[in-house]
Amino acid sequence: MNKDVASHLTPLIDRFALHSPISSEDRAELGKMPYKLRSYEAGSYLLRDGDAPVQCGVLVSGFAYRHRVSAAGLRQIVSVSIPGEVYDLQQLHLATADHNVQTLTRCTVATIAHAALLEIAAKRPSVARAISATTIVDLSIAREWMLNIGRRDARMRTSHLFCELAFRLNRGSVPSGHTFDLPMTQEQLGDALGLTPVHINRTVRGLVKDGLIVNSHRSITIPNWGALVDEAGFNSRYLHMVPI
Amino acid sequence: MNKDVASHLTPLIDRFALHSPISSEDRAELGKMPYKLRSYEAGSYLLRDGDAPVQCGVLVSGFAYRHRVSAAGLRQIVSVSIPGEVYDLQQLHLATADHNVQTLTRCTVATIAHAALLEIAAKRPSVARAISATTIVDLSIAREWMLNIGRRDARMRTSHLFCELAFRLNRGSVPSGHTFDLPMTQEQLGDALGLTPVHINRTVRGLVKDGLIVNSHRSITIPNWGALVDEAGFNSRYLHMVPI
DNA sequence: CGGAATGTTGAACCGTTTCAAACGGAGTGG
DNA sequence: CCACTCCGTTTGAAACGGTTCAACATTCCG
Numbered sequence A, B: 001m002n003k004d005v006a007s008h009l010t011p012l013i014d015r016f017a018l019h020s021p022i023s024s025e026d027r028a029e030l031g032k033m034p035y036k037l038r039s040y041e042a043g044s045y046l047l048r049d050g051d052a053p054v055q056c057g058v059l060v061s062g063f064a065y066r067h068r069v070s071a072a073g074l075r076q077i078v079s080v081s082i083p084g085e086v087y088d089l090q091q092l093h094l095a096t097a098d099h100n101v102q103t104l105t106r107c108t109v110a111t112i113a114h115a116a117l118l119e120i121a122a123k124r125p126s127v128a129r130a131i132s133a134t135t136i137v138d139l140s141i142a143r144e145w146m147l148n149i150g151r152r153d154a155r156m157r158t159s160h161l162f163c164e165l166a167f168r169l170n171r172g173s174v175p176s177g178h179t180f181d182l183p184m185t186q187e188q189l190g191d192a193l194g195l196t197p198v199h200i201n202r203t204v205r206g207l208v209k210d211g212l213i214v215n216s217h218r219s220i221t222i223p224n225w226g227a228l229v230d231e232a233g234f235n236s237r238y239l240h241m242v243p244i
Numbered sequence C: 001c002g003g004a005a006t007g008t009t010g011a012a013c014c015g016t017t018t019c020a021a022a023c024g025g026a027g028t029g030g
Numbered sequence D: 001c002c003a004c005t006c007c008g009t010t011t012g013a014a015a016c017g018g019t020t021c022a023a024c025a026t027t028c029c030g
Helices: A003-017 A024-031 A114-123 A124-152 A154-169 A186-193 A195-207 A226-231 B003-020 B024-031 B114-123 B126-151 B154-167 B186-193 B198-211 B225-232
Strands: A036-039 A045-047 A055-061 A064-069 A076-082 A101-104 A107-113 A179-180 A214-216 A219-222 B036-040 B046-047 B054-063 B065-069 B074-079 B100-103 B107-113 B178-181 B215-216 B218-220
Touching: A003 A024, A003 A055, A003 A107, A003 A124, A003 B126, A024 A114, A024 B046, A045 B107, A055 A114, A055 B198, A064 A186, A064 B126, A076 A186, A076 B126, A107 A114, A114 B126, A124 A154, A124 B065, A124 B114, A124 B126, A154 A179, A154 A186, A154 A195, A154 A219, A154 A226, A154 B054, A179 B100, A186 A195, B003 B024, B003 B054, B003 B107, B003 B126, B024 B046, B024 B114, B054 B114, B074 B126, B074 B186, B107 B114, B114 B126, B126 B154, B154 B178, B154 B186, B154 B198, B154 B218, B154 B225, B186 B198, B198 B215
Parallel strands: none
Antiparallel strands: A036 A107, A045 A101, A055 A107, A064 A076, A064 A101, A179 A219, A214 A219, B036 B107, B046 B100, B054 B107, B065 B074, B065 B100, B178 B218, B215 B218
């Protein structure tokens, strides 16, 4: 199952390299990690609240989301993972998961045992560092989400999320007229933004009416990137991503 | 300035040990890190958005908070640091800070150069691991804050924050009748909870009226821990803290 | 002591929620 | 190929939680 190692783990290594220097030996070592390739239907759980997490996963293809459910049964989506991202470093050193990770679409996932990753991290400080850096960027995104949910109105919140996803999906540069997949229902958007699905509907329609986005079949087109950025008050700095 | 090394860095080492095994040699090594002890007035900046972070800090005494300001000038407090906590691991591998850290009270801070910490982390995998684990717990707290801000009403939000602070300040067990310092203005509470100061006022008064808390002089007494926990829907699991 | 910052309260307003109903598209079975 | 169902989207109207604005009381601090 490890024949084409480099191609499946490349996103993980690239993500690491994005925020922290990774030497070619590190690359080689990381590329040799044993992993398993699996496919999941849309809606499958990749991690369940209460589980003991024992593996990391790279989303080779597909979207996933991370969510917590309160004692009262209220759900908050706390992050969205896009193709090529690692979705499970957030639980690397914890005995019990405190949230769920669920697929939004059919996904192909390369899973790596925590033990394997920790072993390399123990041998190679730069890998340990890269894991930390990746987690720190997740934390920065979480801070921006708190600001978004806590302090912006529905319209800004929604356009801010669209900006973030477009920017991440396009790795740091979004041309006007760009289209991207957004495989989330309006209920899921509501759970991500702290709003009701009904209000998400009205808000998205408002953005469409004002020509800020075009919305069809779970994909979003941004006719004018600058206009949406202004609407959202979006500043990509928190993503700590160097534009390509 | 390093005479009484163990006493000032102990909180850092203890925090590490809380989530990840730290051997006695690691302890000794960490205890030998060079650091500087400084005092800050209430309201001082420990880190400014845009700065290049070069040092970590341990809050030997005093409270601090972390906040982001949006393009429109809206402020969101994204975490509160209590005495004994490390306040700066969240920027360890980033070139530029994306938020501010400011003191709530007069603070004594032990600062450690990032270089010194990274050097030990490079030599000692368990230290690298402890840094990661600490950051991962911060991330878990951030997730709960997103849930709190996004999905709970003002009354639950406010009592949830009180529960969290009481629980962290008391290291995992809060007896009924417990009193703790909460050196935050109502405006700051509002910025932490995504509410206006006026509404914080009404909410806190409501909690007082219903006997869930007693509030005087920036300190909070919890007459009945179980009652406040129920009101807030608080479950301490996300803090990943073993009760003492 | 005086001035600034913080806390308190009321009343009007508004963004979002709630409830309810209808619509549309995709998939399924007869 | 139609009828049926399921799920997500859309829309309207009323209700509500939280905001805004404004005024005043209190505490803090130089």
